[in-house]
Amino acid sequence: xxxxxxxxxxxxxxxxxxxxxxxxxxxxxxxxxxxxxxxxxxxxxxxxxxxxxxxxxxxxxxxxxxxxxxxxxxxxxxxxxxxxxxxxxxxxxxxxxxxxxxxxxxxxxxxxxxxxxxxxxxxxxxxxxxxxxxxxxxxxxxxxxxxxxxxxxxxxxxxxxxxxxxxxxxxxxxxxxxxxxxxxxxxxxxxxxxxxxxxxxxxxxxxxxxxxxxxxxxxxxxxxxxxxxxxxxxxxxxxxxxxxxxxxxxxxxxxxxxxxxxxxxxxxxxxxxxxxxxxxxxxxxxxxxxxxxxxxxxxxxxxxxxxxxxxxxxxxxxxxxxxxxxxxxxxxxxxxxxxxxxxxxxxxxxxxxxxxxxxxxxxxxxxxxxxxxxxxxxxxxxxxxxxxxxxxxxxxxxxxxxxxxxxxxxxxxxxxxxxxxxxxxxxxxxxxxxxxxxxxxxxxxxxxxxxxxxxxxxxxxxxxxxxxxxxxxxxxxxxxxxxxxxxxxxxxxxxxxxxxxxxxxxxxxxxxxxxxxxxxxxxxxxxxxxxxxxxxxxxxxxxxxxxxxxxxxxxxxxxxxxxxxxxxxxxxxxxxxxxxxxxxxxxxxxxxxxxxxxxxxxxxxxxxxxxxxxxxxxxxxxxxxxxxxxxxxxxxxxxxxxxxxxxxxxxxxxxxxxxxxxxxxxxxxxxx
Amino acid sequence: xxxxxxxxxxxxxxxxxxxxxxxxxxxxxxxxxxxxxxxxxxxxxxxxxxxxxxxxxxxxxxxxxxxxxxxxxxxxxxxxxxxxxxxxxxxxxxxxxxxxxxxxxxxxxxxxxxxxxxxxxxxxxxxxxxxxxxxxxxxxxxxxxxxxxxxxxxxxxxxxxxxxxxxxxxxxxxxxxxxxxxxxxxxxxxxxxxxxxxxxxxxxxxxxxxxxxxxxxxxxxxxxxxxxxxxxxxxxxxxx
Numbered sequence: 001x002x003x004x005x006x007x008x009x010x011x012x013x014x015x016x017x018x019x020x021x022x023x024x025x026x027x028x029x030x031x032x033x034x035x036x037x038x039x040x041x042x043x044x045x046x047x048x049x050x051x052x053x054x055x056x057x058x059x060x061x062x063x064x065x066x067x068x069x070x071x072x073x074x075x076x077x078x079x080x081x082x083x084x085x086x087x088x089x090x091x092x093x094x095x096x097x098x099x100x101x102x103x104x105x106x107x108x109x110x111x112x113x114x115x116x117x118x119x120x121x122x123x124x125x126x127x128x129x130x131x132x133x134x135x136x137x138x139x140x141x142x143x144x145x146x147x148x149x150x151x152x153x154x155x156x157x158x159x160x161x162x163x164x165x166x167x168x169x170x171x172x173x174x175x176x177x178x179x180x181x182x183x184x185x186x187x188x189x190x191x192x193x194x195x196x197x198x199x200x201x202x203x204x205x206x207x208x209x210x211x212x213x214x215x216x217x218x219x220x221x222x223x224x225x226x227x228x229x230x231x232x233x234x235x236x237x238x239x240x241x242x243x244x245x246x247x248x249x250x251x252x253x254x255x256x257x258x259x260x261x262x263x264x265x266x267x268x269x270x271x272x273x274x275x276x277x278x279x280x281x282x283x284x285x286x287x288x289x290x291x292x293x294x295x296x297x298x299x300x301x302x303x304x305x306x307x308x309x310x311x312x313x314x315x316x317x318x319x320x321x322x323x324x325x326x327x328x329x330x331x332x333x334x335x336x337x338x339x340x341x342x343x344x345x346x347x348x349x350x351x352x353x354x355x356x357x358x359x360x361x362x363x364x365x366x367x368x369x370x371x372x373x374x375x376x377x378x379x380x381x382x383x384x385x386x387x388x389x390x391x392x393x394x395x396x397x398x399x400x401x402x403x404x405x406x407x408x409x410x411x412x413x414x415x416x417x418x419x420x421x422x423x424x425x426x427x428x429x430x431x432x433x434x435x436x437x438x439x440x441x442x443x444x445x446x447x448x449x450x451x452x453x454x455x456x457x458x459x460x461x462x463x464x465x466x467x468x469x470x471x472x473x474x475x476x477x478x479x480x481x482x483x484x485x486x487x488x489x490x491x492x493x494x495x496x497x498x499x500x501x502x503x504x505x506x507x508x509x510x511x512x513x514x515x516x517x518x519x520x521x522x523x524x525x526x527x528x529x530x531x532x533x534x535x536x537x538x539x540x541x542x543x544x545x546x547x548x549x550x551x552x553x554x555x556x557x558x559x560x561x562x563x564x565x566x567x568x569x570x571x572x573x574x575x576x577x578x579x580x581x582x583x584x585x586x587x588x589x590x591x592x593x594x595x596x597x598x599x600x601x602x603x604x605x606x607x608x609x610x611x612x613x614x615x616x617x618x619x620x621x622x623x624x625x626x627x628x629x630x631x632x633x634x635x636x637x638x639x640x641x642x643x644x645x646x647x648x649x650x651x652x653x654x655x656x657x658x659x660x661x662x663x664x665x666x667x668x669x670x671x672x
Numbered sequence: 673x674x675x676x677x678x679x680x681x682x683x684x685x686x687x688x689x690x691x692x693x694x695x696x697x698x699x700x701x702x703x704x705x706x707x708x709x710x711x712x713x714x715x716x717x718x719x720x721x722x723x724x725x726x727x728x729x730x731x732x733x734x735x736x737x738x739x740x741x742x743x744x745x746x747x748x749x750x751x752x753x754x755x756x757x758x759x760x761x762x763x764x765x766x767x768x769x770x771x772x773x774x775x776x777x778x779x780x781x782x783x784x785x786x787x788x789x790x791x792x793x794x795x796x797x798x799x800x801x802x803x804x805x806x807x808x809x810x811x812x813x814x815x816x817x818x819x820x821x822x823x824x825x826x827x828x829x830x831x832x833x834x835x836x837x838x839x840x841x842x843x844x845x846x847x848x849x850x851x852x853x854x855x856x857x858x859x860x861x862x863x864x865x866x867x868x869x870x871x872x873x874x875x876x877x878x879x880x881x882x883x884x885x886x887x888x889x890x891x892x893x894x895x896x897x898x899x900x901x902x903x904x905x906x907x908x909x910x911x912x
Contacts, residue, residue, distance in 0.1 A: 281724040282891035283692035284744050288772055290893055291842075302900060305725050306891055307818060314722045316881070319911050322816040322896050324904040346691070376691050406690035436690030476692045483741045483771050 003154030025665060032136030032658050035649050042646045051136045051638065053091035055080060058143035058368065059113050060099040062609075065144075065165060070610075071205050072164040073115040076142040079162070079631065081111070083583060086633035090280040091138075098125040100148075100522065100570055119148035119522045119570070122617055125152035137332035149525070149568060153623035161638055162626040165609030170199035171258035174206060174250045177230065180515045182507035185240045191264065195229045197222055198610070201298050205251040208235045210244060213391060237268040244268050265518065273504050276331065276339040277303040280378045282346040286474040289345070292496055300338070304331075310351070314452040332357040335501070339362045342503050346376025348384060355388040362389045366466025370503035375438035376476040377404040395461035396446030398471050402439020409434055410454040411481075413491070414613065415585065417450050417462070418509050419498040421535055428487040430454060434477040434547075451495075462502070469503045509533070511582055518595040528565040528593065532581055533557055535561025539582045547573040683873065689728055694891060695732040697743035702755040705748075706733070707780045710865070712747075715883055718856075723818065723884065725891065736761040744773045745890045749853060751781035753791035757798070766799045769844040774890040775848040780854055782830055789835075792847050796837045805846070805847065808834040809868075813897045814843060816905060819890040822881030825867045826850030834882070842893060846886055855879035866894035 007557050057080075063073040070078075080087075087093060095110035096102050099117020102125045121545045122143060130281055144165035172195060179191035194204065202223075208216040216235035237244070243265045250260040275293060276286040282305055293301050306321055308314065314321065332353060336342065342361060349358065365371050373379060373394070385391060386398035411434060413424035413519040432640045443449055443461045450471070451460035460473040476494070481488040501509040516528035532538050543551040570573070577593040611628070618625040626635050648654055696716060698706055704711065709828075712731045734740055736757070746768070748754075754777075757765070769775055780884045781786045796805045808814060808824075808900055814834065815821050825836040830849040837845035855876045857865040868875040896905070 097706055100705045280890060281726065283694065284891070285692040287891050287893055289745070290895065291772060294894070301898075303895060303898060304900075305895055307888065307892075308722070309724045312722050312724065316877075320820055320881075322818060322820050322901065322905055322908075359736065404690070436692075477690065479692055479744075480742065483744065483768070483773070489771065 011198075013119055020366060029665060030258065031414050032661060034578060036463055036658065039647055041270055042648070044669065050090060050092045051138065051502045052094060053087065053095045053097055053636070054137065054139045055087075055095040055131060055132055055142075056098060056102070056126070056139055056141050057113060058099070058118045058120055058122070058141075059097045059115050060146070060148070061115055062144055062146045063164070067166050069134060069219070070139045071115060071459075073113070073649070074163075075137075076164050077111055077251070080142065083631075083633040087636075089640065090633070090636075096129060097207035098122075098129070102129055103127065106165045120146060121149050122147040123151050123153040124149065126159055126621075127155055130155045130157040130159060130621065133157050138636075139621075141614065141617070143614060145613040147613055148522075150613065155617070157621070159618055159635075160623040160626055161590075161614040162631045163387070163609060163611035163614045165627055167198065167609050168612060170197075170201040171254055171256050171259070172197040172201055172204055172250055174248055174262055175259075176262045176264045176517060178515055178529055179264040179517070180266055180512070181513055182267045182269060183237050184507075185237050185268050186271040188232050188234050188236055189266070190232055191248075193231050193233055193262075195220065195231065197227055197229075197252070198417040201254065206231075206233060207249050207251060208233065208246055209249065210238075212238065212254075214244075219440050232296070237266070240268045240270045242267045252525070253491045253581035262545035267507075269505075269507055270296055270340065272300050273340040273500070273506070274300045274338060274501070275302070275341045275343060275449035276336070277301060277343040277345070278331075278347050279303075279305045280376065281306055282308075282474065283346065284479040285347055285374065285375070285376075288479040288482050289343075289496060290298070292493055296497070306347075326352065328352045328357070333360055336360050337367075337369070339364075339369065341370045341372065341500060343373040343374065346378045348378035348381055349388070350382075350384050358385075359389045362465070365393070365468035365470060368467040370468055371465075371470045372499065372503060373470070373472045374402075375440075375474040375475055376436070379474075379476075379647035380438045380440065390470075393463070393465040393470060395444050396440035396458070396473055396474070397442055397444055399439045404439065405437040406435055408447070409437065409457075409459075411459060412452050412454055414448075414450050414452070417448060418511065419450050419462070419502045420495065421511075421588070421641070423491050423498075426487050426491045428485060429469070429481070432481055432484040432488050434475060434480055436475050436477045438474040440472075440474055450499075469505070471499055471503055483491075512579065512589055512591060514593050515577060516593065516595070520595060520597045522569060522597055522599065523573055524569055524597075526565065526567040526569055526595070528577065529565040529567065530555060530579060532561040532563075534583075537583055538588070541580045541582070543578045543580075545576040547571045547575075553577070569597045572597050677890030687897045691907075694725045694727045694887065695743055696727065696887075697740065697746050697878070698733045699735050699740070699746055700732050700733050701757075702750060704750065705903065707749060707751065708853045708857035708865075710858050711853035714856040714858055715740050715853075715887075718880065719884065719887060723888070725887065732764070734899065736764055738764070740764065740768050740773075741771075741884075744768075745887065746773060746775045748775060749778045749780055750780065751788065752783070753787040754795050757795065764800050769799065774843070775845045776886055776890075777845065778852050779830070779847070779849045780851045782828070782849065789849060794836070796845055796847075798840060800837055803837045803839055803844075805835055805837055805845070808843065808846070809836055810865065812843075813894050814846070814885055814889045815882075816896045817885045817892060819881035819885055820905065822851065822885055822907060823875075823878040824848060824882055825855070825868070825871065825875045825878035826852040826882075827868050827876075827879070829870060834886075843889070846889075850879070856883065910911045 035129040057076055064071050094104060095107050096104050097113045098112065100121050126141060131477040138160060140163040141159055144161055168411050175194045177194050180189055183189040203221050203437050205217060207214050215238060216233060218233050220229065222229055245263055245265045248262045253260045268441055269545040286305060290303060293299050295331045304326055356501045385394065410430050412430060413420035415421055415424040431561060443458050444463060447461040448465040449458040449461050452458050459475055460471060462469060478492055479490040498509055507513060511533050513531045516530060520526060530540055542555055543563050544551050544553050553565050553567055555565045558564050578590060579593060580590040581588050624637055695711060716727050716729055717726050732743060740746060777792055782788055793805045824832060826848055828850045835847040836843040854866050855868055859865050
């Protein structure tokens, strides 16, 4: 094109330089320039084969929707049958069907195809088909335009389209995109919703409810031309429990009530854990630990300290003392199950109760409760707890005849346990001498050591007991860490906070939390958000085991410690994701996330046709949108129509002739 | 620089008791840091016989150094006025008390002057400039940590109140102007050395009670403010 313009410009220059006014030369020059500008074409008879036209029929399930007694797919076939003779005259036809993938087939199979596919990936499939066509080819898309996954695509050949099905007015749908895996009762929690609309309806009210009633509501308004809206919605879980199901609903319902609701399930943890703390006597460990617990607003503390032993004599009447009777019977026989965590610090129960009183405590722990035993001269004295119903469930074994040791020792924390994994590297920990250790023979086979002496003797160990957890800390001298310095004070506080969280299975201690839906439909996009507790030097790998086989997905880091995994789901069935977090010492944590993909496509929820999508695709591909199902074969433009036209003004020999002619004119006029 | 405090800690560990048992630590600051040596023994004996605290029979006497970090309860006694503290000593005390420690100051003699009171005020302002020395209200938990509503009594009756410096909701410094230890002091035959004025033996009993309460407060904090105690305590108070 540029070359043509340059040539024309050059010709005009030459023309203007002609000083000779002879009409012949002038006319000749004008004729040459006119011929160049007009660029006339002559239709030429061609022996080349007719261009290829690929007839592509959408066989996704939405094409089975019947309107006016006939399904969309049957209507498309009927139109093609009607226009087939004319199409054959002009094109070399090839036949395709597609849903989540495309298939080329014989004409008979094309007309036998049913609408049974799940997803219809129109954009992707059309891009693939147009790429496979020969030069000069084109495509005719027969679809309702419901694209399961609209995505930007490049179409290398013209794509003409005809739309089938009715466009439903005023339909709106809601879908839960993301929600947290675990939340705290009473804490503001967030989920992400996607709302889609067709038609004029622009306003809706979204509610979140559970069995007890509505817990959140939000009104939203679609902007003009806006058809998809992702919104964040907050809710406050009211009751704790595992996998509590919440329902999200759109109000008022509309033409398709089936897509006006969705659900999600989360585990709700108590925001306030009830702790019973009994100390055998006043002491610095009690004092510090109590202050730490009281500073935590998530703990409801009930505390008893034995301020006076039965053998102590107080020379004042009882009403001058602030002491209250230790309600041992009520606590151990009646109320023990109300506490999420029981802490017994240097408490020799044998002074107050018989071993049988500990049976309800054991039952409570096995049902999901937690126990922390902290040492001292009274803990394990005469093997008391080992001889109680709790004995077999403790993470330590009895050392017969053992006594409270007053030897000095230094502490080391296990880097492998969640309680201490982030604080084990505090080097000052090993500089503070501690004194005082309750006797124990070693850890139980299923126990895990959390703290140990520099020589490797266990100081604190944990184990499971049924659904509950137990920690035994053999020393009551950790308070010295609190006083020794800022770093060890931090260790002290974090150690106990983490211990409480681990014992009560709080999500606060989860190395990672994964949030995402657990039920999808084919064609939907898996959205998984992975939040790490410790962002530093962590790598995340995600292995996806789908019915089609294993594959590794690439998590994208959104911010330090926050990763997102996206994947289009193509296979129905059970999918499993194994998410591994690796640190400096190898895999630090792993988790399985299981979800299912239903056999049906997401389009089943809303069967409104979307002809505007077809129009957009045709426009992008330089093809033609043929309108609804009443199109004619003659409406389809011939692919690459210009190739049969002969344009002499643009041929090389004509351009050469023009250049020589103008050069001669110039030479003639300037040399005479 | 790093090794020195560690050595101190190591030295200390050789002396201190195992576990979390209460030990009374007297700060050795002036020549007369313990005007009533027998009083400390009496206090510790009483705590052992009438409470579950069961402390070791002897108090620890320490200079102000890193060693104090093994003794959350510090005791400072004196008369006239408090001795001067170096900046390093002040910083050590500030760190100790901020970490949860408690300093009990007992004024053993005031000679009818307020010099000691003023020196305590200056001293506490030097440690915690943002916190003032104030009267501890009579309904504070310190007055019900073991005995109910004891008077802030001692050998003398200079002030009906205890004073204190509040830090993060707790009393980090508790100061008595009434020579509490003087009320405990006994001679070799076990008799009280000083008579309590003006209340006599009743005043001494109040001094015994408030001593126990201060120690118990350092070990249990706001324990007696817990809801579970409130009704019991109110009922007992109504029975008086």
